[in-house]
Amino acid sequence: MLKIGPFEFDFPVVQAALSGYSDGPMRLLARRMGAPYTLHEVVLDKCIVMSPRARRKLLLPLVSEDHPVGGQLMGAEPQQFAAAAAILAEEGYDVVDINFGCPVRKVLGRCRGGYLLSDPATALEIIRAVRGAVPPQIPVTLKMRRGLDDGPESARNFFTILDAAFAQGLAAVTVHGRTVMQQYRGVADWPFLARVKRHVGDRVILGSGDLFTAQHIVRMLETTGVDGVTVARGCIGNPWIFRDARALLAGAPLPAPPSVREQGEVLREHYRLEAAVHGEDWAARRMRMFGIKYAEVHPQPKDVRSAFVNSWSKDAWLAVLDQWYDPTRAWPPGRRKTDPGESAEREIVAAG
Template sequence: MTATLSKPALRIGPYQVDPPVVLAPMAGITNVAFRQLCREYGAGLYVCEMITARAVVERHPGTMHMMTFGPNEKPRSVQLYGVDPATMREAVKIIVGEGLADHIDANFGCPVAKVTRKGGGAALPYKRKLFANIVRASVEAAEPAGVPFTVKFRVGIDDEHHTFLEAGRIAEAEGAAAVALHARTAAQRYSGKADWSQIARLKEAVTSIPVLGNGDIFTAHDALRMVAETGCDGVVVGRGCLGRPWLFGELEAAFAGKPIPEGPNLGEVARVLRRHAELLVRHDGPDKAMRDLRKHMAWYFMGFPVGSQLRRRFAMVSSLDELDELIAQLDHDAPFPADALGPRGRQGSPGKVTLPHGWLDDPDDPCVPEGADMMHSGG
């Protein structure tokens, strides 16, 4: 499928994002190695895995290492998690004052229980005054340096507590440069289908800044369809690129109205996997790199005729030499499987969202949730 979209180019602050494609920050995935691999296929905005504001303020060594960018990576984009306006303000001041990033995105969409039980992530926009205070403090700290601050959130806590329209209007009013909606509730987690009609509703409600859509973009066709159906200004791609960094090349072609490249054969996938390993070793050293690589194996080989014994060995690989030995045993001519274009990554089941006691009693309570600001990982 090819198409030419007549929408104006996506701008986030001073940056033109063409094609209008954003790599979603994914914990343990979107480190500098994976981002570089994706960037080699196509342009867009590639967001570093989430870091916590508290960890930035305390200069946590692991966090500072996570904020590593490639020498040619522009704009450098980081996602920040926080629940306290004062801590967020201080973290943003550090990031912009020391030139650590060119764009900051705030995470108000995480559905993980250890986050929501403390009022963070997807639980927080329900407290609209606290949400507004966080966005305002962050924008005030980022604005003097010309660093755009954007906000990502979900439809709401569950079907009885939708927050996205109000969150979008608040973020717009407080100076956010763009908003992104994952079109699921926190209760859905990653299960079921994303409700793209909610992205269209947000686009109607938020009119002066870009609205980005997220959820169930597994192919370039999905991205074009989301823009056509919702009117959103750009797309955010998460699980769809797991084991498929070349998806960004397909997206670039689709948005330019060019033929979408065919999926790679198994030999090309093996070459990409080997490149991923090299980049991880450069970033983290061989031991951590090979441990990290193991979780990507099932995604890279999804649908290919690899065989259960060889799959198990790939999933326990411990060195580049061993990886080369295993790659040599693959059928390099095996074509890309047509059934490997659907959902990948975590899906799970919907469930009740864990919230702090009394969280739903007063949406106008601006108090910072107790203990949530001490987290060093948002999941």
């Protein structure tokens, strides 16, 4: 059971905020595969507050199936951050999540995202202002990395911000076990997540970092004691990870990887949902990007990947679907999404 404010989830596995990806259609598919809670990609507070036009473009209407959903904000100035948070609540977001984790250089240069881990005074002002601006029944949560860098000051700042977040009434904190400087290099530090959970006691911690398979999800929950996890790269083009993790956590065997027929059905539905939101041409452009990720679980991943890479129009994208996801053909079984290469390192760390 995972509890975030008034929301109680029977399955502690959340779809992470994913810039460029976690739009309504991706969130719906994750939900249908079992994710009980999902997050919108991070949005800049300034765009929400200053321009109703930008706001309408960024925050597309939420459909009734897409709840509870978290909206996530990034910014540098407490009052503006708080004003944007209040708007997210008005727009129907069930949870407001504060981003102190983004490692993009431009974001850091503007004192936003992960930068705030080096500036606890401003970080705390933002937390206080946001909690004060959002109606009390709407939980406010925080996303952090394990520090700006590996120095002792970063470690102190991390725990200062973490403790203050809970003292200010935040409902949960997600910790990505990498530093901001690390970006996505190396392995996420799961022992650090265990330490954070021991430190906070009953408070709710979600773990993040290197969840590419259902087994990784179970292992993070078991070895760190976190209350829940957020799946990020592991669910792009792979909503089945939620179904698989649900099975394992219920004590059932791991389901077979999705067949090509099943993959084709999900891709067609994904396209239909994207088209309903963005129109068919734009949907095909987004689905080119998603298709490249879905290709990883196809029995011929390289061919399918390259077909999607070259699908620059709606017709070309649909032709890839007809050729590579033809339900009348006898295909070999689908593959499981694998780790991009660092799990071996994790096994060695775990074994050592």
